[in-house]
Amino acid sequence: MMAAATSELQEIRRRAAESFETRGYPTKRDEEWKYTSVSAIAKAQFPAEAPSLTGNSLRTALEQHPGLIEEHLGRYASSEENAFVALNTAHFEDGAFLHVPRNTVVEEPVWIDYTAVPDRTTHPRNLIVVGANSQVRIVERYRGSGRYFTNAVTEIVAGENSVVEHVKLEEESAQSFHVATIQVHQARNSNFKSHNISFGGLLVRNDVNAVLSTGCEGTLNGLYLATGKQHIDNHTALDHAAPHAASHELYKGILDGISTGVFNGKIYVRKDAQKTDAKQTNKNLVLSPGATINTKPELQILADDVRCTHGATVGQLDEEALFYLRARGIGEIEARDVLIYAFARDVIERIGIPEIREYLEKALFERLVFSRQSSGGAL
Amino acid sequence: MNKTSMSKTAILEIKDLHATAGGKEILRGINLTVYPGEVHAIMGPNGSGKSTLAQVIAGRDLYGVTSGEVLYEGDDLLTLAPEERAQRGIFLAFQYPVEIPGVSNLYFLKAALNAIRKRKGEPEVDAMDFLSLVRRKMALMEMEESLLNRAVNAGFSGGEKKRNEIFQMAVLEPRLAVLDETDSGLDIDALKIVSNGVNTLRGPDRAIVVVTHYQRLLNHIVPDYVHVLAQGRIVKSGGKSLALELEESGYAGIEELAEAVR
Ligand SMILES: Nc1ncnc2c1ncn2[C@@H]1O[C@H](COP(=O)(O)OP(=O)(O)OP(=O)(O)O)[C@@H](O)[C@H]1O
Ligand SMILES: [Mg+2]
Numbered sequence: 001m002m003a004a005a006t007s008e009l010q011e012i013r014r015r016a017a018e019s020f021e022t023r024g025y026p027t028k029r030d031e032e033w034k035y036t037s038v039s040a041i042a043k044a045q046f047p048a049e050a051p052s053l054t055g056n057s058l059r060t061a062l063e064q065h066p067g068l069i070e071e072h073l074g075r076y077a078s079s080e081e082n083a084f085v086a087l088n089t090a091h092f093e094d095g096a097f098l099h100v101p102r103n104t105v106v107e108e109p110v111w112i113d114y115t116a117v118p119d120r121t122t123h124p125r126n127l128i129v130v131g132a133n134s135q136v137r138i139v140e141r142y143r144g145s146g147r148y149f150t151n152a153v154t155e156i157v158a159g160e161n162s163v164v165e166h167v168k169l170e171e172e173s174a175q176s177f178h179v180a181t182i183q184v185h186q187a188r189n190s191n192f193k194s195h196n197i198s199f200g201g202l203l204v205r206n207d208v209n210a211v212l213s214t215g216c217e218g219t220l221n222g223l224y225l226a227t228g229k230q231h232i233d234n235h236t237a238l239d240h241a242a243p244h245a246a247s248h249e250l251y252k253g254i255l256d257g258i259s260t261g262v263f264n265g266k267i268y269v270r271k272d273a274q275k276t277d278a279k280q281t282n283k284n285l286v287l288s289p290g291a292t293i294n295t296k297p298e299l300q301i302l303a304d305d306v307r308c309t310h311g312a313t314v315g316q317l318d319e320e321a322l323f324y325l326r327a328r329g330i331g332e333i334e335a336r337d338v339l340i341y342a343f344a345r346d347v348i349e350r351i352g353i354p355e356i357r358e359y360l361e362k363a364l365f366e367r368l369v370f371s372r373q374s375s376g377g378a379l
Numbered sequence: 380m381n382k383t384s385m386s387k388t389a390i391l392e393i394k395d396l397h398a399t400a401g402g403k404e405i406l407r408g409i410n411l412t413v414y415p416g417e418v419h420a421i422m423g424p425n426g427s428g429k430s431t432l433a434q435v436i437a438g439r440d441l442y443g444v445t446s447g448e449v450l451y452e453g454d455d456l457l458t459l460a461p462e463e464r465a466q467r468g469i470f471l472a473f474q475y476p477v478e479i480p481g482v483s484n485l486y487f488l489k490a491a492l493n494a495i496r497k498r499k500g501e502p503e504v505d506a507m508d509f510l511s512l513v514r515r516k517m518a519l520m521e522m523e524e525s526l527l528n529r530a531v532n533a534g535f536s537g538g539e540k541k542r543n544e545i546f547q548m549a550v551l552e553p554r555l556a557v558l559d560e561t562d563s564g565l566d567i568d569a570l571k572i573v574s575n576g577v578n579t580l581r582g583p584d585r586a587i588v589v590v591t592h593y594q595r596l597l598n599h600i601v602p603d604y605v606h607v608l609a610q611g612r613i614v615k616s617g618g619k620s621l622a623l624e625l626e627e628s629g630y631a632g633i634e635e636l637a638e639a640v641r
Contacts, residue, residue, distance in 0.1 A: 323439055325490075326438070327437045327439075327473075328465055328551070329466045329491045342481025
């Protein structure tokens with residue numbers, strides 16, 4: 001427990017601990033965890049430790065301005081709905097805090113960089129509060145070495161008419177467990193974009209949830225690349241709680257080796273959320289016969305004057321395209337990489353931070369090379 | 380064969396080639412020899428195996444070669460991967476060029492050119508040289524430069540795709556070009572542009588094989604030889620006048636000929 005925690009926050013944390021104690025880890029009988037078993041996480045029992053990060057410390061901030069933090073921390077991510085959120089809320093020791101005051105444009109992207117150490121559990125807890133009419137871009141990155149468990153929660157409050165872009169780079173070690181929730185609260189007319197990139201980790205589960213108010217625009221994009229025995233599960237939820245909001249969602253997955261992928265995209269359109277415009281797309285490229293993907297859209301529409309579309313595809317590399325490239329002299333391996341990159345490209349190109357786009361282009365190619373060299377990959 | 384070609388090695392030599400697809404024999408004993416400087420036209424009814432022949436030359440593994448030989452510059456072609464064939468100077472203009480979303484024309488062409496240069500032991504093409512080369516060839520093909528930044532063939536009209544094939548050929552300067560129905564669906568202006576692009580490549584050391592249904596193309600790209608393919612065999616060969624004959628009489632007699640040689 002953090003020394004400076006105020007009583008109300010303490011109460012939230014106490015209830016979270018209680019909630020986890022009564023319910024424990026989710027099982028595959030739990031609809032939300034149907035395709036993802038977390039028994040390996042439960043079994044591992046790595047001792048907890050404060051996370052190591054570069055960025056503004058939440059712990060320090062809590063000592064300096066407890067009021068602002070108390071107003072938001074633990075108010076959005078639900079400990080009742082998600083056991084790992086409960087676990088994090090009960091046990092977090094530190095994380096990143098970012099407050100952008102009203103009418104402020106932050107020019108440079110803000111980095112939050114975590115490095116995990118072997119044989120430890122960490123519960124990184126991030127709070128990002130963006131004031132009205134402000135603008136900011138944030139990069140949250142997770143890396144580490146060895147076996148460990150990262151259980152992160154990020155709460156983002158996008159103030160009225162603000163523009164917020166968030167990139168999450170999950171580049172955890174090949175043996176690690178990574179569970180994370182990003183919970184976004186969008187005030188009126190705000191514009192929020194999430195780019196959720198998952199490359200690493202043996203067992204990965206992301207929950208990205210956004211609640212949209214009137215006039216909001218919400219974008220949830222994602223890219224996952226799983227090779228070897230990796231398991232990457234992305235659950236997203238776009239909650240159209242008020243009228244005239246638009247949401248766009250594009251998740252793309254590349255699966256090789258004997259990896260498994262899960263995509264579950266929920267769109268809620270509440271009763272009075274008229275004129276909602278929601279579009280969800282999930283596309284998967286399956287590169288080896290041993291790899292699998294479970295993809296499922298879940299639309300719950302209670303308003304009648306709305307436009308909601310969704311589509312999911314699962315396909316292999318286009319053999320015709322591969323031959324066309326090779327027939328022009330481009331070697332087979334390069335041709336495959338080019339096609340895989342072309343598939344991933346439109347997710348990467350939607351990221352508004354040029355350095356990140358360049359970085360990801362390189363990182364993707366490196367991963368492809370790595371996958372090819374390690375045994376299981378058909379890449 | 381004319382006198383000059385007798386002394387040179389053939390660019391392409393196909394001997395009794397049999398190939399199957401989907402368990403069915405499609406090429407049933409093709410013989411064809413192409414010498415440097417020559418233009419050969421291959422005509423024949425739908426489904427006779429013209430594209431299969433073209434794709435086998437380019438190395439498509441969809442087709443299984445069951446017997447026979449294909450030599451390129453005297454070397455066994457059939458053991459080479461498609462990219463090796465291209466690097467050695469073979470170019471196939473596809474009957475149905477493939478759309479590749481997410482890969483720009485410019486990137487694609489540069490990668491192709493560099494692969495060919497690498498094989499010749501040349502360094503990667505200089506960015507400025509490449510751009511001026513590409514601009515020149517685009518002007519030749521009367522293509523909009525904006526096409527360069529678009530994805531390969533994605534959203535191109537039929538005519539644009541065909542023109543893009545010949546544009547690629549013009550940049551890559553192959554030794555053997557096989558054009559599979561590059562004229563189909565083109566209006567007369569586009570046909571002239573495409574033919575002009577092909578004729579620009581023509582030279583004493585190169586060879587071109589054009590697959591077509593229409594004699595019209597052969598007014599612009601005048602062939603040295605015309606072959607008629609039917610039911611997986613070349614059933615008739617002749618000079619350019621054969622194309623005119625076929626235009627007049629159709630393939631009715633040809634099918635009979637094919638039956639007769641079975
Ligand atoms: N991949 C394949 N699997 C099975 N059959 C095939 C395949 N490709 C071609 N064929 C068959 O082989 C025969 C010859 O096809 P091909 O495309 O070579 O003909 P073509 O002469 O080019 O015809 P067209 O003038 O219509 O282009 C046809 O009967 C066709 O259906
Ligand atoms: Mg054909």
